[in-house]
Amino acid sequence: MTLSARALPARLDALQSVSGLLLALFMWAHMLLVSSILISEEAMYRVARMFEGYYLFGRAHPWLVSVVVALVLLLMMLHAALALRKFPHSAGQYGAFRVHQRRMRHGDTTLWWWQVATGFLLFFLAPMHLFGMFSQPDQIGPYASAARVYHTHWPLYLVLLFAVELHGAIGLYRLALKWVVLPGRPPQQLRHRLNLLKWGLSVFFITLGLCTLLAYFRLGEQISDRPGLRYPPAIEVNP
Amino acid sequence: MSEDGAGVPSAVAAGSQDQGGTGRTLYLEIFRYNPADPDSEPQFRTYPLEETPGMTLFIALNLIREEQEPGLQFDFVCRAGICGSCGMLINGRPGLACRTLTASMEPRIRLAPLPVFELIGDLSVNTGKWMRGMSERLQTWVPATVDADIDSIEAPMEPELAEQIYELERCIECGCCIAGCGTAIMHERFAGAVGLNKVARFRLDPRDTRSDGNYYELIGDDDGIFGCMSLMGCQDVCPKSLPLQTQLAYLRRKMLRAGLIATG
Ligand code: HEM
Ligand code: SF4
Numbered sequence: 128m129t130l131s132a133r134a135l136p137a138r139l140d141a142l143q144s145v146s147g148l149l150l151a152l153f154m155w156a157h158m159l160l161v162s163s164i165l166i167s168e169e170a171m172y173r174v175a176r177m178f179e180g181y182y183l184f185g186r187a188h189p190w191l192v193s194v195v196v197a198l199v200l201l202l203m204m205l206h207a208a209l210a211l212r213k214f215p216h217s218a219g220q221y222g223a224f225r226v227h228q229r230r231m232r233h234g235d236t237t238l239w240w241w242q243v244a245t246g247f248l249l250f251f252l253a254p255m256h257l258f259g260m261f262s263q264p265d266q267i268g269p270y271a272s273a274a275r276v277y278h279t280h281w282p283l284y285l286v287l288l289f290a291v292e293l294h295g296a297i298g299l300y301r302l303a304l305k306w307v308v309l310p311g312r313p314p315q316q317l318r319h320r321l322n323l324l325k326w327g328l329s330v331f332f333i334t335l336g337l338c339t340l341l342a343y344f345r346l347g348e349q350i351s352d353r354p355g356l357r358y359p360p361a362i363e364v365n366p
Numbered sequence: 367m368s369e370d371g372a373g374v375p376s377a378v379a380a381g382s383q384d385q386g387g388t389g390r391t392l393y394l395e396i397f398r399y400n401p402a403d404p405d406s407e408p409q410f411r412t413y414p415l416e417e418t419p420g421m422t423l424f425i426a427l428n429l430i431r432e433e434q435e436p437g438l439q440f441d442f443v444c445r446a447g448i449c450g451s452c453g454m455l456i457n458g459r460p461g462l463a464c465r466t467l468t469a470s471m472e473p474r475i476r477l478a479p480l481p482v483f484e485l486i487g488d489l490s491v492n493t494g495k496w497m498r499g500m501s502e503r504l505q506t507w508v509p510a511t512v513d514a515d516i517d518s519i520e521a522p523m524e525p526e527l528a529e530q531i532y533e534l535e536r537c538i539e540c541g542c543c544i545a546g547c548g549t550a551i552m553h554e555r556f557a558g559a560v561g562l563n564k565v566a567r568f569r570l571d572p573r574d575t576r577s578d579g580n581y582y583e584l585i586g587d588d589d590g591i592f593g594c595m596s597l598m599g600c601q602d603v604c605p606k607s608l609p610l611q612t613q614l615a616y617l618r619r620k621m622l623r624a625g626l627i628a629t630g
């Protein structure tokens with residue numbers, strides 16, 4: 128066995144954790160930015176222009192968004208490929224785990240099941256969203272996004288919201304258990320608190336996401352009689 | 367460890383009988399199956415039993431064998447949570463029968479053998495065989511690197527270190543952490559908390575001269591430390607309350623380092 132083949136299991140384990148960590152942090156940041164619509168249409172408009180580099184270059188470059196989307200997609204592909212190693216591989220394994228899970232009625236074991244299930248959903252649903260953003264990065268803005276949510280995308284975003292916010296928070300909780308030597312012997316109390324924190328974060332981001340989705344939906348409804356309408360910004364942007 | 371269902375004579379259980387009952391009737395639903403008998407079908411059979419004060423599952427099972435089912439197989443040796451032979455699924459969760467008071471449960475109690483291990487019959491499983499296989503794969507011993515001189519006095523050990531080693535040494539190989547681990551349920555060769563805890567124990571021992579690189583050879587893969595998915599079943603069912611999360615996380619970090627350094 129060559130040296131690097133020997134190191135592979137360690138590397139893959141670290142990469143899985145790092146990719147999960149980055150994705151989870153990205154998703155939280157993403158949620159906070161998208162929810163700028165709750166402040167005002169202008170706030171969301173400026174956030175969108177910011178990611179097109181307007182404040183950096185004095186000019187909007189939507190392709191910058193495409194680059195970021197491509198990087199996120201690559202990161203997700205890496206993460207999914209690594210996480211695939213952990214999926215039950217056969218009917219035997221699947222059945223054995225499910226029987227075990229029902230028999231044990233054990234919180235953390237059940238959480239893993241939900242992580243696999245939501246991960247599987249993300250596999251298919253996240254790329255649908257990502258490809259849209261990749262191919263039409265200039266169609267991100269208060270009115271364009273609201274129209275998209277209202278006319279076609281709200282069911283996709285609704286499912287994605289729950290899947291991502293459960294999967295990410297459970298993943299971060301498990302990352303802590305995996306790598307951090309928790310104090311206390313055994314550290315049951317701290318673990319219980321981490322678990323509460325995890326649920327708190329999921330509930331917070333799901334609530335924020337639902338409010339945000341509703342805001343876009345309502346806005347989309349208001350402007351539904353004017354297809355292709357673009358938001359008239361208070362600040363000047365020369366496209 | 368678990369050779370047959372003989373266990374301790376039921377006389378041990380007799381002490382609690384003359385104190386009168388608690389007024390509760392227990393219904394023990396016990397898994398019955400004899401793999402050696404081609405006519406035997408796996409099934410749960412229910413045995414009613416008058417509860418007595420301070421009754422443990424150990425006492426209850428002995429009474430059932432004495433009064434209702436002489437052929438019932440289960441394992442006991444120490445009846446004090448020391449030998450690790452009486453692990454079984456108690457209402458679905460692994461635990462030691464001798465340390466489980468019936469008073470802590472609803473009157474309907476379901477008992478099944480630990481999964482993963484080879485079934486001997488009824489509640490009796492061969493944990494010994496599994497533990498031996500694991501031990502040989504993980505080399506859970508101090509390798510003899512120098513010829514020990516049995517006449518000279520052993521090198522002293524710092525009390526704190528001895529204490530740390532002792533803390534991990536308390537494992538009784540009951541197998542509960544294996545039966546409670548979703549990873550071990552799916553992956554036959556996974557070393558589990560019991561195996562990884564042993565490696566952590568020898569790693570602390572100054573008499574064990576192996577390096578982290580050597581341990582990496584033994585547990586640096588998905589059958590070892592990187593297979594653990596942090597489901598914490600082990601931690602939550604270990605009857606000796608071993609600090610398994612702590613050991614697993616610590617070992618994972620050390621093995622990650624050992625693995626990355628290996629590439630140079
Ligand atoms: C878009 C967002 C995603 C986020 C935020 C995310 C986050 C995470 C995190 C933080 C972990 C813990 C890492 C670890 O245990 O080492 C994790 C694990 C996992 N992820 Fe994701 N992930 C995402 C997408 C996906 C996708 C698309 C899949 C589908 C294949 C997936 C499947 C899994 C599975 C099965 C695990 C458990 C792995 C294990 O038990 O070690 N994830 N994820
Ligand atoms: S670690 Fe705990 S549960 Fe596992 S075998 Fe040892 S004593 Fe039993």
Ligand code: SF4
Pocket residue numbers: 543546547548549550558559593594595596597598599600601614
């Ligand atoms: S933490 Fe989970 S996966 Fe790891 S050994 Fe314990 S029960 Fe098994």
Ligand code: FES
Pocket residue numbers: 441442443444445446447448449450451452453462463464465
């Ligand atoms: S009989 Fe020894 S641990 Fe239960």
